[in-house]
Amino acid sequence: MDYNEKFEMALEKVQKAPRYTGGEMNTTVKAWDEARLHFGFCFPDTYEVGMSHLGMKILYGLINRESWSLCERFFMPWTDMMDIMKAEGIPLLSMESRRPLRDFDVIGFTLQYEMSYSNILAMIEMGGVPIDSCERGENDPIVVAGGPCAFNPEPLADFIDAFMIGDGEDVMTELNRVILSRRENGWTRGKCLRELAKLEGVYVPSLYDVTYEADGRVRSVTPNCPEASPTVRKRVVVDLNTTYYPEEIPVPYTEVVFDRIMLEIMRGCTRGCRFCQAGMLYRPVRERSLEKLTDLAEKLQEATGYEEISLSSLSSGDYTCLPELIRTLMKNMKDKRVSISLPSLRIDSVLKESLEETQQVRKTSLTFAPEAGTQRMRDVINKGVTEEDLLEKVRDAFHGGWNSVKLYFMDGLPTETEADLDGIADLARKVVSEYFAVPKDRRARGLRVTVSVSIFVPKPFTPFQWAPQDTIETVFAKTGHLKKVLNIKGVTFNWHEPYLSFMEACFARGDRRMGKVLRRAYEKGCILDGWSETFRFDTWMEAFKECDLDPAFYANRERALDEVLPWDHIDSGISKSFLLREWEKSRRAETTKDCRKGCNGCGLQKWKGVCGYANAGGT
């Protein structure tokens, strides 16, 4: 029996077989032999998560658009499928032509979340490719990765041959061209990797040597060949109007997490929240034009038949012509019965009118993210939201017929005290009062306020990259306190177990040695760690012990300001001195203004023509 037949058999036994069968509308199945370069795009999580991811759809379209390259998708199978595949010797197969991963010239992972790393090892191994880069031979594919987590590539340095840092649109094709040359010119693997290292924004970890201090801190990361540059600067797509954006995207048969058109209206954010890694990594802010967006919306709607369009960005409320964009989209889409989901923070009076006209507003719950409970704490994290702002919007919403509000907070933020935790409860109580302040006959019945508190994870390239994470014990104590103070009528409190956030913190700021822990944990059976039913914290702790490493060294230790950080050789465009300045200001609860109100000198100002808000003379 060949693996295809075995795979068919497996499909009859597993839950959710459609996540493995492909054949969706707008997927591309090219003739294998007609393409000169075969790219296996791997999303290291389940189909439902992966098919909700915009970046994959962009790169899938971009690679398939070129006549010489083809791109097929791979997802992480669930445990039931994986068990059968392993028992039956079925390799990881692509969604399109059901080819094993090992048949592809390039395997590309997108790194969205640290806790998907074990899935990467599982997918590589199930695909019939050696897990360790150094074990791969001349006939093995080149394994690459990109995405936000690639900015600290070190924990994956043993397994990924080359990382793409920053925006993927341009570097993707450049990288594929080099790998095509490997095949067509008979380059050795080593030669190919050195050529890749010459590309701007490409980091080849095997071309760098890492040394450590006696206490385990990184002493140096230095190139070991001339092709590798001492620092690797991220790629930036300067003009979103001219860069590639797909005009048709795959439409899954089954419901996935985000089952709608995602229209990326801008990239980057000017707000400068100090905990937010995306806010730093995706700088500078770049907007797509109204014309481009309305045109894309039209084409995507025709190609997919979707009933809903959501505007995607880090802070859609900041898009310059948001009201005009929404009005235009609503007008164009009305006859097509397409609803536009709005960033909830901007349901201001102007919009309210057009909303009521078109009756397109569904009174689902409104979401706000004050992130912290007191003004002091919000100043520390530079979250430019005041209590008055929030309560005013909540008031509007309750008057407008909403009855459900979700509030998102973090605990464990630097300098946090019990007063800040109590502030969360105070804010929740004030929201409840706003509801009861609306006359009974004019408010929607059944108030629901959901307070979700997640655990702060310090991330590289943020002003908090030096900060310790709360220990697991402290988090439990704080959660216990929150449970007490949030025992308020009408309020539901959602909290998180700290174990996963602790592991996330270890990987987020991990060095190359974390790769050993990852490998050990994977060998011991850790996979699908992002899912509570499969996450095995104890096994991870055993893996640390067996590798003779201390997780607290990564998660709970405050970094010295002069310490070499494991990701210092990656240049995000944001200068370390800016991050340091921000870290110091946060200590004094001093805020920094939105870049749109004037350049704060984050470092991008030195990079000519990249940031539209940069002031060349900025500090």
Next chain:
Amino acid sequence: MRILAVFEKGERIRHIGHLDIQRSVQRGLRRSGLPVAYSQGFNPHILITFAQALSTGACGKREIMDVTMAEEVSAEEFVARMNRAMPPEMQVREARAVDAKHPSLMGMVRAADYDLTIRDAEIGARLAEAIPAMMAKETIPALRKTKTKLTEVDIKPLILSIRGEANHVFATLVLTERESCKPQMLLEALKQAAGIEGEVRMLVTRERLLGEDASGVLAPLETL
């Protein structure tokens, strides 16, 4: 006016459930640009019905949808535009324009033709050979599974015709809201007749849906 269209649910997508098939057809209609009619109200949806849900895991050669159009559309145009808008595994085979008063197909289904392809050729042959023995019995008890309970039913009167050929069992089985014989029930009965135990893998293909014509004779639903 309405369009009755015959479409396929291909083997590759046989594990897709009925609700997902419905949604996929609706999105296909939206992609096609055909002037479909929408329901009124806050959350408008396309006016469409499906003659009969097809189980998860089964393919369908000639499934039937009944779409209400807001404007006149020819059957040819419907087929051409839908086939550009639908994935290869869900192509529209043919269509027929009917007026708004044409009876709903939903209540007219009486039976369906099935092809049960037994994956193991040798077991398939044994099952096919066991057909006469099974049909010779006075009653053919089978278990019907519902969400809450198992009930025993006699499927003999529900098997309208049956024949074997190599590893295929071709059968016409009653399919109404009141009573029906599922392919899996038939398989279990055949296994018993052939003395075969354990799991038998089969591919179920619903070949066509049948209704009764004016004289009470079974005929393909889409022709009625």
